[in-house]
Amino acid sequence: RAPPPPPSLAMHKITDPAVAHRALVENADAFSNRPPARLHVALAGRRGGQRSENLNSVAHGPHWRALRCNLTAETLHPSRLGGLAPLQREAVRGLVAALSSAPRGSREEVAEVHQHLYGAVFSVVARLCFGDAVDEAHVRAMRHVIQRFQIAIGLVKPFSAMGSVMEKLVEWRRLRRLFAIDVRLKELFLPPIEARRRGAPSPSRPRDDDGRRPYVDSLVDLRIPDEDGGRRALRDDEMVHLISEFLGAGTGTAVATLEWALAHLVDKPEVQEKLRGEVDDGEVSRVGTGMPYLHAVVLEALRMHPPLPVIPRHVHADAVEVLAGGMDVRPPAGDIYVNFSAGDIGRDSKIWSDPDEFRPERFLPGGDGEGVGPLPGPKQIRMMPFGVGHRFCPGVGMAMVNMKCFLAVLVREFEWAPPTGTGTVDLTELDSFFKVMKKPLSARVTRRTKSI
Numbered sequence: 001r002a003p004p005p006p007p008s009l010a011m012h013k014i015t016d017p018a019v020a021h022r023a024l025v026e027n028a029d030a031f032s033n034r035p036p037a038r039l040h041v042a043l044a045g046r047r048g049g050q051r052s053e054n055l056n057s058v059a060h061g062p063h064w065r066a067l068r069c070n071l072t073a074e075t076l077h078p079s080r081l082g083g084l085a086p087l088q089r090e091a092v093r094g095l096v097a098a099l100s101s102a103p104r105g106s107r108e109e110v111a112e113v114h115q116h117l118y119g120a121v122f123s124v125v126a127r128l129c130f131g132d133a134v135d136e137a138h139v140r141a142m143r144h145v146i147q148r149f150q151i152a153i154g155l156v157k158p159f160s161a162m163g164s165v166m167e168k169l170v171e172w173r174r175l176r177r178l179f180a181i182d183v184r185l186k187e188l189f190l191p192p193i194e195a196r197r198r199g200a201p202s203p204s205r206p207r208d209d210d211g212r213r214p215y216v217d218s219l220v221d222l223r224i225p226d227e228d229g230g231r232r233a234l235r236d237d238e239m240v241h242l243i244s245e246f247l248g249a250g251t252g253t254a255v256a257t258l259e260w261a262l263a264h265l266v267d268k269p270e271v272q273e274k275l276r277g278e279v280d281d282g283e284v285s286r287v288g289t290g291m292p293y294l295h296a297v298v299l300e301a302l303r304m305h306p307p308l309p310v311i312p313r314h315v316h317a318d319a320v321e322v323l324a325g326g327m328d329v330r331p332p333a334g335d336i337y338v339n340f341s342a343g344d345i346g347r348d349s350k351i352w353s354d355p356d357e358f359r360p361e362r363f364l365p366g367g368d369g370e371g372v373g374p375l376p377g378p379k380q381i382r383m384m385p386f387g388v389g390h391r392f393c394p395g396v397g398m399a400m401v402n403m404k405c406f407l408a409v410l411v412r413e414f415e416w417a418p419p420t421g422t423g424t425v426d427l428t429e430l431d432s433f434f435k436v437m438k439k440p441l442s443a444r445v446t447r448r449t450k451s452i
């Protein structure tokens with residue numbers, strides 16, 4: 001009998017958390033670049049002749065470091081998250097009003113819960129980005145174009161996946177749609193960027209009312225390394241792409257997670273009741289620390305449905321042996337692309353008991369997820385919804401605070417039940433730009449009589 005062939009890396013998909021740890025944590029430098037963007041996205045980002053990078057796409061190096069330090073130090077640093085509270089309060093008031101046109105105590109059907117959540121989360125992220133420089137109508141217009149952008153990108157296929165002339169034609173039309181959206185993004189973002197430039201010439205510019213410094217202001221002041229070894233300001237197209245990234249990444253991911261969490265609460269009324277008990281007894285302003293069950297519910301939604309289920313890396317051929325971990329593998333001819341599967345790791349039955357069961361208790365003392373947080377610790381990976389290594393998500397702190405705040409208010413203000421006539425929730429997943437519900441959540445909500 002012939003010896004078995006050596007393990008092949010042909011799939012380049014990593015589902016083993018030990019291998020992910022060895023690569024992304026122990027050999028982080030070698031696993032810190034992303035594959036190039038899909039052709040359409042790259043073309044849309046290159047219009048005007050120059051390549052326009054955002055933080056997610058830029059190669060690991062000084063340019064990336066400058067963008068990342070700016071975002072984390074100026075906008076997303078934990079010490080700045082307190083400034084979110086007034087924005088959240090305003091957004092929460094709007095969300096509660098939008099969900100409760102009927103009098104307290106009466107039930108109403110809410111279709112497209114997603115749209116309501118998107119509006120609320122987007123308003124917080126947009127204010128963090130632009131400060132008070134944009135009015136409500138402008139925020140609404142931005143929201144529509146960012147949503148269109150995400151839908152359009154989610155539909156795009158790599159050219160290699162296309163076959164017939166007809167398929168190519170369809171893709172070409174998608175590409176044109178992406179270009180049109182890019183033009184619209186510029187129309188919407190450049191005026192407020194210009195306004196911030198004119199109104200605030202120095203880094204010591206006044207902050208917004210409650211001391212927040214909008215992300216746009218930090219981008220206006222930022223100097224990144226240039227090709228001649230000096231430093232330069234960001235061009236308009238770069239600013240537009242960084243802002244689109246901030247708004248899109250900051251909203252779509254959190255909304256997808258909130259929708260999944262609510263869907264499971266509708267599906268499991270006993271979990272919803274337990275969460276409501278904790279939220280009723282607590283201060284919503286203490287969601288950051290004082291509500292362990294709320295924290296557990298959000299973690300459980302992230303474990304089962306990480307909105308970005310696949311974390312891609314571009315790996316040089318000589319680093320492939322890290323993935324093989326001493327096994328005899330055929331070395332690849334050149335660089336390879338590797339997908340680390342946060343989706344599979346979150347449901348690995350060697351780590352999680354009943355992994356397909358929504359059971360927030362697992363994150364409480366004594367559970368199989370005790371001590372596990374949104375980011376992996378240094379020793380092992382048990383889930384990685386925000387990625388890991390140098391490129392882990394810089395928005396993790398803000399996302400957790402926002403999601404917990406919105407979820408706490410939604411269960412304190414409303415009772416959530418399946419839509420009339422179904423009695424169940426369809427929890428099938430759909431891979432689009434983010435991992436979302438195939439059948440978007442609709443629910444019967446009842447405004448509680450005992451609430452704020």
Ligand code: HEM
Nearest residue numbers: 055056249250253254308385386387388391392393395399
């Ligand atoms: C539930 C919410 C969120 C989830 C699950 C999530 C998840 C992720 C993941 C998996 C990555 C890739 C990490 C890696 O490659 O190791 C990422 C990157 C990123 N995320 Fe998030 N994210 C969320 C919220 C946010 C927020 C609120 C922001 C900012 C406002 C944000 C901005 C970014 C950026 C800029 C990157 C690229 C970082 C880099 O390449 O250095 N994300 N996110």
